[in-house]
Structure formats: C-alpha cells, structure tokens
Amino acid sequence: MEKVIHGVKIECVQGDITKQEGFDAIVNAANAQLMPGGGVAGAIHRAAGPGLAEECRPLAPIKPGQAVITGGHNLPNRYVIHCLGPVYGVDQPSDKLLADCYRNALKLAEQHGITSIAFPAISTGIFGYPMEEAARVAFEAIFELIPSLKSIKVIRFVLWDRKALEIHERVLGNMF
Numbered sequence: 792m793e794k795v796i797h798g799v800k801i802e803c804v805q806g807d808i809t810k811q812e813g814f815d816a817i818v819n820a821a822n823a824q825l826m827p828g829g830g831v832a833g834a835i836h837r838a839a840g841p842g843l844a845e846e847c848r849p850l851a852p853i854k855p856g857q858a859v860i861t862g863g864h865n866l867p868n869r870y871v872i873h874c875l876g877p878v879y880g881v882d883q884p885s886d887k888l889l890a891d892c893y894r895n896a897l898k899l900a901e902q903h904g905i906t907s908i909a910f911p912a913i914s915t916g917i918f919g920y921p922m923e924e925a926a927r928v929a930f931e932a933i934f935e936l937i938p939s940l941k942s943i944k945v946i947r948f949v950l951w952d953r954k955a956l957e958i959h960e961r962v963l964g965n966m967f
C-alpha cells in the first residue's frame with residue numbers, strides 16, 4: 792500500500808529491513824549501547840559487518856527518542872539511522888518518545904540529503920509497544936513533519952509479518 796502526501800510517498804511492505812536495496816537509509820530499532828542485540832538490531836549488525844559496531848561505539852549511549860547516524864558498511868544502504876525506542880510503559884511518556892524517534896530520524900535524514908528511508912516498527916518487538924498504537928504514533932509524527940521535508944521523497948515501513956503489515960495498512964488507510 793502507498794499514499795502520496797505533499798509529494799512524499801509513504802508505503803508499507805512486508806519484508807526484512809536489511810534487504811532494502813535502492814534506499815539511501817534504513818533505520819535501526821537500536822539499544823542504548825548501539826550494539827547488536829536481537830531483533831532488528833541483531834539483523835542489521837549481522838548484515839552490516841563488524842565495522843558498524845566499531846563506528847557506533849563512540850556515539851553510545853543514546854537516550855529514548857534519540858537518533859544517531861552512521862554509514863551502512865556492508866548493507867546496500869549508504870546510511871543507518873539508529874533510534875532508541877521507549878520500552879512500552881517504562882520509558883514515559885512512551886508515545887512522545889516513540890514520536891521523537893521518527894521526528895529525529897527524519898530530521899537527521901534531511902540534514903544528510905537523504906531521499907529515501909525505510910523504517911521498521913520501532914519498539915514493537917522486545918520493547919513491547921502494541922503494534923496498532925505504535926503505527927498511529929509513527930504515522931502522526933511523520934505526517935506532521937511532511938510539509939517541512941525537502942530532500943526526503945519516499946518513506947517506507949518494512950513490517951516483519953503479515954499481521955504487522957495489515958495493521959499498518961489499516962491505520963494508514965484510516966488516517967485520511
């Protein structure tokens with residue numbers, strides 16, 4: 792599914808965030824130490840190779856809502872933007888901190904002239920954020936920023952399973 796708003800395409804696909812050929816940047820659902828870990832972070836570090844952890848080390852630790860940028864190393868993307876999502880119900884207010892992740896990632900992307908960026912569903916795995924609430928927070932944060940975006944033309948949500956994809960498509964579809 793895709794929607795175009797103010798010339799920016801927003802799309803949802805099912806897939807693996809490490810396989811986003813043709814995208815300038817992918818976003819990592821990171822941990823505070825910016826180390827491999829499980830889930831998205833583990834997959835990104837495995838695909839990028841050890842150079843990514845080396846580049847990350849001096850940038851850590853980061854706080855919930857914060858975003859930092861590195862190179863993509865062995866990934867097919869020039870950049871990785873690492874966001875620390877909130878642990879649901881623990882890092883408060885969780886909705887603001889999750890929205891900050893998307894806002895700060897897009898701001899960093901703009902500063903680097905990035906035209907296409909792919910996000911996973913930050914915080915919805917190990918950090919326990921309910922998928923539908925997280926989707927709503929993510930799309931709202933993005934829509935608010937869209938009128939101010941200059942370089943970014945494509946924002947993709949890469950959802951791991953069918954259910955996550957369906958939820959995101961439904962939430963995106965209902966927002967207009």
Ligand code: AR6
Binds near residue numbers: 876911
């Ligand atoms: N591509 C796209 N989505 C994925 C992939 C993938 N390869 N793998 C998992 N997902 P999570 P969090 C989905 O747990 O909740 C890590 O250990 C997954 O189904 O990766 O922000 C870090 O080190 C879920 O919907 O991120 C942190 O400690 C979503 O991506 C902690 O987990 C996010 O799941 C971060 O937890």
